[in-house]
Amino acid sequence: MFVAKDWQDYELIDAGGGERLERWGHVVLRRPDPQIIWPLENENELWRSVAGHYHRSSSGGGQWEYKTKLPDRWTIGYRDLKFYIRPTNFKHTGLFPEQAANWSWMMDKIRGAGRPIRVLNLFAYTGGATVAAAAAGAEVCHVDAAKGMVLWAKENLELSGLAERPVRFITDDVFKFVQREQRRGNKYDGIIMDPPSYGRGTGGEVWKLEESLYPFIQLCTTILSDNPLFFLINSYTTGISPTVLGNIARISLADKYGGRITSGEIGLPITSKDMVLPAGILCRWEEA
Structure with a gap:
């Protein structure tokens, strides 16, 4: 874990x-x-x-x-990152603290790359990963269909003193955005995604993770650079196991690029108990 x-x-x-x-x-x-x-x-x-x-x-x-x-x-x-917290009417506070485990990993990858890195953050919510990647020196494109979440992410970037970093904030359906990037020939060295179990795009498009995730990851591989650094998939969907994400990553990424796949649960320590609360799953592909 x-x-x-x-x-x-x-x-x-x-x-x-x-x-x-x-x-x-x-x-x-x-x-x-x-x-x-x-x-x-x-x-x-x-x-x-x-x-x-x-x-x-x-x-x-x-x-x-x-x-x-x-x-x-x-x-x-x-660490040096700062975020606004606000209770929302759907129980969340604007941040998933367990994702700090991914931020640290991603920042180490970017800083250790020894070259300019472009990162695409999809279903990017309030931008925890965007702020982390920007702080590590990456050029970032942040995409989410919810205008309010994109604004919140921009405010988080400014709060962390990173307003001058090269970050693009896009309010759009992620599938349509990736298709446009493919047509434009734009490439990214790292891709992050945190797809929902179910959702609707800006044009009423239906997203069901079980049906949509694999073809979407396949589409995203078409905008990876020739020398990609990492690909991170997060999921909070009940019933999807880390092994399933690992299998998808193997077919979509490792068979083409080689590299290393790691998947598992992500969690938070409970300070009053010698226990960890599972809080989702992840799969990381990274260059060897």
């Missing part, structure tokens, strides 16, 4: 009863998590006195209950 161990401003304090107890900077929040199927051993005062508690609705969705007035947003840092 790949564990994001190096946070100072984020902490998974405890987990049980289907919920996480998390510290985001100075703010402690309580959120549901379907992976936490063990009981909560001790609902102590820290659990009860959180600043915000997200309650799921039996009809789907849910809402935040705030016990303390929070700022509209606040900042947390990971």
Whole structure:
């Protein structure tokens, strides 16, 4: 398992009863998590006195209950990177802290390449990987279909003092964007993707991970440079195993470029227990 161990401003304090107890900077929040199927051993005062508690609705969705007035947003840092945090109406906060394990890996790859690196970040959300790649010296293209998420990513880049880095922010359907890049002959040394289980593009196109992921990865290989550095696939889709991603990467990437494939779970340490919370899966292809 790949564990994001190096946070100072984020902490998974405890987990049980289907919920996480998390510290985001100075703010402690309580959120549901379907992976936490063990009981909560001790609902102590820290659990009860959180600043915000997200309650799921039996009809789907849910809402935040705030016990303390929070700022509209606040900042947390990971090493030299900084991010805005804001609770959203779909339980997220704008950042997936477990991805820090990937940021560190990616930054090491970029810094160690010894050459200019162009990175494409697809389904790029609020830009954690974009900020990390830019900080490591890469030229980055950030693509997401949600205008609000793209704006948030741009603000994260500026917050980290990287506004002058060569980063393009694109609001578009990722499939259409990659097709256009293919026609233009644009190439990338690294590709990152964090595809959803299900979604609709800007023109109503339907994305189903089980049906769409393999052909999309195949399309993305057409815009890799002749000497690619890495290809990173993240997934939070229940039922998809790391081995499945590894098999796709072998067919799509290793058979053509050689290199090394690593796949597995990604997780967060629970500080009150000698345990790790699984928080998704990943597959990394990298040059040998």
